[in-house]
Amino acid sequence: MAAPDRLAFVCPRFAGEGAVGGAETLLKNLALHAAARGVAVDFLTTCAQSHYTWENTLPPGVKEMDGLTVRFFPVDDRDVGTFLRIQQSIDRGRPVSEAEELLWLRHGVNSAALLAHLDRHAAAYRAILLGPYLFGLTWFTALAHPERSLLVPCLHDEPFAKLACMKRLFAETAGCLFNAQAERELAGELFAYPDAKSRIVGMGLDPFAADPAAFAKRHGLTAPYVLYSGRREPLKGTPLICDYVHAFRERTGRDVKLVFTGSGTIDAPAALWPHILDAGFVSETEKHEAMAGAVAFIHPSVNESFGIVLLEAFLAGTPGLVHAKSRVLVSQCRAAGAGLWFRHYPDFETQLLYLLDNPEARAALGARGRDFVAREYAWPAIERKFFDALDALRPV
Amino acid sequence: MSATPVLSVGAPGYAVDRLVADLQATVDRKVRDGVYADARVARAEKTNLVHLRGSDDFLTFYLTCLRDAVFVDISDFEIRERRRFFGPLLVAFKQVVWKLLKFYTYRLWSQQNQVNGLVITALEGMEEQSAARIAALEKRLVELEKAAGHGRS
Numbered sequence: 299m300a301a302p303d304r305l306a307f308v309c310p311r312f313a314g315e316g317a318v319g320g321a322e323t324l325l326k327n328l329a330l331h332a333a334a335r336g337v338a339v340d341f342l343t344t345c346a347q348s349h350y351t352w353e354n355t356l357p358p359g360v361k362e363m364d365g366l367t368v369r370f371f372p373v374d375d376r377d378v379g380t381f382l383r384i385q386q387s388i389d390r391g392r393p394v395s396e397a398e399e400l401l402w403l404r405h406g407v408n409s410a411a412l413l414a415h416l417d418r419h420a421a422a423y424r425a426i427l428l429g430p431y432l433f434g435l436t437w438f439t440a441l442a443h444p445e446r447s448l449l450v451p452c453l454h455d456e457p458f459a460k461l462a463c464m465k466r467l468f469a470e471t472a473g474c475l476f477n478a479q480a481e482r483e484l485a486g487e488l489f490a491y492p493d494a495k496s497r498i499v500g501m502g503l504d505p506f507a508a509d510p511a512a513f514a515k516r517h518g519l520t521a522p523y524v525l526y527s528g529r530r531e532p533l534k535g536t537p538l539i540c541d542y543v544h545a546f547r548e549r550t551g552r553d554v555k556l557v558f559t560g561s562g563t564i565d566a567p568a569a570l571w572p573h574i575l576d577a578g579f580v581s582e583t584e585k586h587e588a589m590a591g592a593v594a595f596i597h598p599s600v601n602e603s604f605g606i607v608l609l610e611a612f613l614a615g616t617p618g619l620v621h622a623k624s625r626v627l628v629s630q631c632r633a634a635g636a637g638l639w640f641r642h643y644p645d646f647e648t649q650l651l652y653l654l655d656n657p658e659a660r661a662a663l664g665a666r667g668r669d670f671v672a673r674e675y676a677w678p679a680i681e682r683k684f685f686d687a688l689d690a691l692r693p694v
Numbered sequence: 695m696s697a698t699p700v701l702s703v704g705a706p707g708y709a710v711d712r713l714v715a716d717l718q719a720t721v722d723r724k725v726r727d728g729v730y731a732d733a734r735v736a737r738a739e740k741t742n743l744v745h746l747r748g749s750d751d752f753l754t755f756y757l758t759c760l761r762d763a764v765f766v767d768i769s770d771f772e773i774r775e776r777r778r779f780f781g782p783l784l785v786a787f788k789q790v791v792w793k794l795l796k797f798y799t800y801r802l803w804s805q806q807n808q809v810n811g812l813v814i815t816a817l818e819g820m821e822e823q824s825a826a827r828i829a830a831l832e833k834r835l836v837e838l839e840k841a842a843g844h845g846r847s
Contacts, residue, residue: 538741545738568774600745623745635710642746643738644721644730652717663710 304338305329306416308428310352310407310435312343312368319349319529320606321430321452324477324501326366328427328450331502331681333365340423341368342416344409344435352376352407371412381405388457399463406434413439420446425692427475431467432458440471447471448691450499453481453488454601455625465489473691475499475684477604480629497687500604502677505668508583508590508614513557516584517575522654523555524619525592527585527607530562535598535621540566540574542598542646547573550651557592559585589614593660594653600624609675612636612667617660619649633674636667725755733763754825757818764810768803 307329313322326341333339345354354372361368384402387394394402412435420426420443428436429450440447449471453459468474468489474496476482482498485491514523524543530536536558543556544567557575558564566574577588589595595611600623602608608618608630618637620627622645631637638653640646653660724730736759739746746752773788775781 532741535741541738541741545734548734549732569772571776621745632710638710638714638717641718642742642752643735644725645718647730648717648721648724649714 303336304423305332305340306420306423306426307339307341308412308416308426308436308439309341309343309430310433311346311349312341312370314363320602320604321450323606324452324604325427325429325450327501328499328684329366330364331677332684335681335685339366341366342412343368343370344373344407344412345370346373346407358411369412369415371409371415374408374410376405376408378405388461391457394461396462399461403434403437403463406432408434408438413442416443424694425472425688431464437463437467440467444470445472446692448688449474450477451481451485452477452603453484454603455484455488456601459484459488473497473687475687475691477501478626478629480626481603484625495691497683497690499683499687500675500680501606502680503606503609503613503671503675504677505613505672506583506586508586510587510590510615513584513587513591516587517577519555519557519575521553521555522593523557523575523591524594524596524650525557525559525588525611525616526596526598527559527589527610529560530558530564532565533599533601535600536562537565538598538621539596540564540570542643543573544570545643546647546650549647552651552654554593554650554654557588559588586610586614589616592616594619594650597621597624597627599627602626605630608637609671612664613671615661615664615668617653617663617667619646619653634667634670636663636670728758730755731758731762733759735759736763753821757814757821760814761818764814765807766803766810768799 307325309322309325311319311322313319313326329339329341344352345356345358346352347355352373356370358370358372361370380401384394384398384405387398388402416426416439423446426439426443426447427450428440428447429452430436431449431451431453436449440449449468451468451474453476458464465488468485468491472495474482474485474491476485476496476498477500479498482491482493482496485496486493514520524539526536526539528534539556543554546552547554547570553573555573555575556570557577559577559580561579564574564576577584580588589611592611593616595608595616595618597605597608597618597620600621602624603626605620605624605627608620608627611618612634618627618631620631620637620639622628622639622641624639627637628639631639638649640649736756739756739759743756746756773785773792775784775788777784
């Protein structure tokens with residue numbers, strides 16, 4: 299018998315246990331806020347921390363963390379070769395059969411133990427909230443209990459979203475909690491997804507005050523800098539930032555530094571290295587200070603469904619510079635009136651020069667961003683949207 | 695390269711769309727004027743090309759940048775060493791190795807430059823031909839539509 303105040307969250311990794319990622323952070327925060335409102339929350343996840351190896355590095359078992367019951371299950375053995383072979387075909391837009399799609403899901407990240415746990419206990423949950431959409435774990439779990447599964451898909455316009463198996467996932471599950479209107483529109487285009495089956499929720503952000511001079515002072519930065527925070531990898535567009543900032547420095551002669559926080563390898567031209575500050579993993583406070591002092595927060599990824607770090611930069615009073623191909627990030631910049639979007643290097647150069655040379659405009663954009671996030675993404679508003687979505691999509 | 699601010703913003707409620715549109719219009723004009731016909735721009739765009747496939751004007755712009763980038767000069771880079779210890783010594787060693795290998799590398803380099811030049815010329819020719827053919831077809835289409843009466847408002 300389902301309890302109206304019992305929810306399960308399913309995510310391949312648990313944010314904070316050596317893992318960082320937008321979707322993981324989003325699901326964890328929704329779970330935390332649901333728990334804080336008196337809902338019994340089970341967070342079901344795997345023992346993996348690395349999204350490259352999916353190695354079981356955490357012990358399986360149950361932990362009480364921040365008011366959540368977190369259950370860690372081991373990742374199944376997988377044939378990485380098969381997975382990568384099919385993934386490469388999908389990535390390059392080659393046709394793959396339904397059997398290959400299933401193989402790709404099977405040899406992605408999965409946990410038979412987690413599925414077995416839900417086979418025994420699914421009926422006790424009012425809803426199972428799962429994400430992101432493209433993992434085998436999400437797919438098999440959701441389709442094992444479609445009537446009570448609500449996807450938090452973090453959907454991107456990418457080859458994986460165009461697979462037949464994903465059409466089935468979205469069609470058969472009970473509903474979706476999208477992060478932004480642009481994501482909902484994308485689901486409409488890809489799967490003819492009816493608006494009635496979804497709600498826009500997103501994630502709340504707590505306002506903060508950060509000293510704009512603190513980060514530069516701590517790291518001895520005397521020149522203006524632009525910032526990127528998060529995972530550094532080609533899919534996130536980090537090589538593009540390095541190439542652009544390098545060309546910008548060479549062409550304009552302006553001494554602008556490039557600051558990174560987060561994890562991953564930085565692929566940059568050798569001549570740019572003396573002008574890169576890789577702060578690595580930093581505390582939330584230091585990240586916010588880095589954001590507050592930056593000329594602009596650059597988000598070059600085209601595969602975003604929400605853009606948490608962009609919204610954090612807005613909260614820090616810093617304008618965004620985002621890729622024009624990311625409809626979600628562009629829509630956030632447009633809605634907030636706090637960021638510019640570039641199609642190519644010439645746009646980037648012009649817009650960065652504009653921000654460097656117009657501190658008043660920069661401050662005006664930053665102030666709008668702060669007001670927008672404080673207004674639209676305050677936790678009480680997000681909690682209301684979340685529970686309204688539950689009532690609409692999984693009524694008691 | 696112009697570093698002059700394009701616009702100034704201050705009015706409350708100023709739409710960011712308008713600002714982006716104004717900045718992009720300026721960029722488009724500068725692209726046409728050849729301000730970005732620069733090998734450095736071509737190199738910077740290498741990871742962005744996949745996102746520009748849908749752009750009508752970009753191929754012409756990119757080919758212009760490429761024209762400057764294809765004739766590479768293999769002597770124009772600085773030999774660096776990121777290891778702190780023995781850095782200058784390692785740089786000197788690499789410079790000697792580089793000089794000793796010049797006899798071989800210059801021959802390859804000059805042949806590669808010739809190939810690059812021929813390829814870019816062929817690509818430019820193909821692009822010009824396609825553009826001319828499409829323009830002629832569009833013109834013909836308009837004439838046919840007018841003749842059929844579809845062009846009347």
